[in-house]
Amino acid sequence: MTELSPDLASALQARFGVRFSQGMAVREQHGRDESIFKVPPPAAVVFAESTQDVQDAVRLCAAHRVPVIAYGAGSSVEGHLLAVQGGVSLDVSRMNHILAVNAEDLTVTVQPGVTREQLNEHVRHAGLFFPIDPGANASLGGMCATRASGTNAVRYGTMRDNALALQVVTPQGEVIRTGTRAKKSSAGYDLTRLYVGSEGTLGVITEITLRLYPLPEAVTAAICTFASLQDAVQTVIKTIQLGVPIARVELIDAHSVSLINAYSKTSLRQAHMLLMEFHGSPASVREQAETVQAIAHEHQGNDFEWASAPEERRRLWAARHNAYFAAVSSRPGCRSISTDVCVPISRLADCLLQSVDEVNASGIPYFLVGHVGDGNFHFGYLIDPDDASERERAEQLNRQLVARAIGMGGTCSGEHGVGLHKMDFLEQEAGEGALDVMRAIKQALDPLNIMNPSKIFRLQG
Incomplete structure (x- = not known):
């Protein structure tokens, strides 16, 4: 579907005015991500600024059986936002307000276009932070949709663990709420977990309530280098098996370190590297670091190189997060x-x-x-x-x-999601029976198949 019907285009234009676009430049911007796929852009783009905007756009598209693809920061890597069957890209990036911070309960409620960096800048003055860090300055709506995680997940979990409640616009244009601000519930089906990771195939997320955490009293980062990749990996395995509450532990192989140095103008030692971060009280941070240093020495690791000052840590993690760009620029x-x-x-x-x-x-x-x-x-x-x-x-x-x-008992996707690229892998991992259950859920909630169609799995028939 490369063009909308005149009736739908007219209705969207009347409702959204300049926030409705069929211009090719805007469509192309919303029709590509970091994946390898080349797909024609959506037929149009709608810029939503409220839940009511999302409702109205979805209802109009549903009446014409036209696909709706939610769009946030555009940083996905598996083809999630591509308009495989044409339709309307629904850009929620302007829904970027932080609605409520409940510092006493360690929760925050945000709109889906809020980015993780924006949220952390807002709450740090209250001594709080949101730990999920996938690298890119992704939108929190997109992070929920793909069940993102990143560098801090080893200690703080993933979006699945940190999303408490959602507001969702269904494929019929109705608004539902899932979950509460309470830390736990055993009331009914866990719809929050159903929508977290659904990749926009079941509805459009318009509000999110998240866990926050107190800023650690002490934070320090350390680099440990190894001549052997196996020794680096064995150090990590022993650290986790001993239950050390390390906040971050990232592996970068020697070749990738050289790419990062060239791109980020750093001078990291060109060797297999663990980049680690420890959170807690000064005493607990010291104890964690001493334990991991001892483990590393057992596996021929070098003495730690420390980065305790905030600006040093920021530079290190920025270099790590730019590894992708360093590689493609090479x-x-x-x-x-x-x-x-x-x-x-x-x-x-x-x-x-x-x-x-x-x-x-x-x-x-x-x-x-x-x-x-x-x-x-x-x-x-x-x-x-x-x-x-x-x-x-x-x-x-x-x-x-x-x-x-x-x-080995693992999964095809630890954090990126399935999108287009991993559909065959999901079938291999989950089996046809589990996919049939997923299809049944999709068909029950989205019988017209308008919500980000042709993602995660193929519908039969």
């Missing part, structure tokens, strides 16, 4: 096929090291980073998008990696 014109497997911590070394051997043998350029405290790591295969054979080699590496992870 091969001009390339695109990255990103992997996202997650395995039980006891199988991390086997899965990661076997996969490194495979990609090295393939000749495909790549970078490697990982939230390894969770057993989650990412290869980025850097390919020429116009070279079909190179793309197929990268996709084959990805298929082998996912099969290995699933065989």
Whole structure:
């Protein structure tokens, strides 16, 4: 559907005025993400500024059986926001108000267009922070939709653990609320968890109530380098198995460190690296760091290099978060096929090291980073998008990696979501019976199949 019907276009124009656009530049902006897919842009874009705007847009599209694709910051990597069946991109980035901070209860309620950096800037004056950090300055609505996590998840959990309640516009244009500000509930089906991770296929999230956390009394970051990738990984495994409450532990392989240095103008030692952060009281931070340093020494790790000042930590984490951009800039014109497997911590070394051997043998350029405290790591295969054979080699590496992870009791996606890219992998992981349950939920809640269609799984029939 490359064009809207005149009736729907007229109705949307009348309701939204200049906030409705069929201009190609606007459509193309809303029709691409960081994935490898090339899909025609949506037929139109609506900029919503309120829940009522979302309701009205959804109702008009439903009346004409036109798809609706929610759009936040556009930072997804699996094709989530692509208009596979055409339709209207519903941009909620202007719904960016922080509605209520309940400091005594450690909760906050926000609109979906609020970004994680915006939220943290707002609440830090109250001595609070929101820990989920996927790297990009993503919108919180999108982070809920993809069940995001990131560098702090090893201690603070994922969006699944930190979203308490939602307001959602259904495919029929009705508003429902799920959950409460209470820390727990056993009342009815857990609809909050159903919508968190649904990737916009069941409704449009218009409000989110989240957990907040007190800012730690003490925070310090440390770098530990290793000659062997296996030693670095074994250090992480032992740390987690001993129950050390480390806040962040990120793996960067030596090659990726060199890419980061070139891009971010840093001077990190070019070796396999663990980038760690410890939170707590001064005494507990010291105890955690001493424990992990001892573990690292057992595995031939070097002495820690410390970054205790806030500006030093910010620079380190900015360099880590820019690893993707550092990698793609190293091969001009390339695109990255990103992997996202997650395995039980006891199988991390086997899965990661076997996969490194495979990609090295393939000749495909790549970078490697990982939230390894969770057993989650990412290869980025850097390919020429116009070279079909190179793309197929990268996709084959990805298929082998996912099969290995699933065989070890893991998952095809630790945090990026399924979108377009991982639909076959989800079938492999969950099985046809579980997919049938998912399809039944989708068809019951969205019988017209207008909410971000052709994502997560294929409808039968």
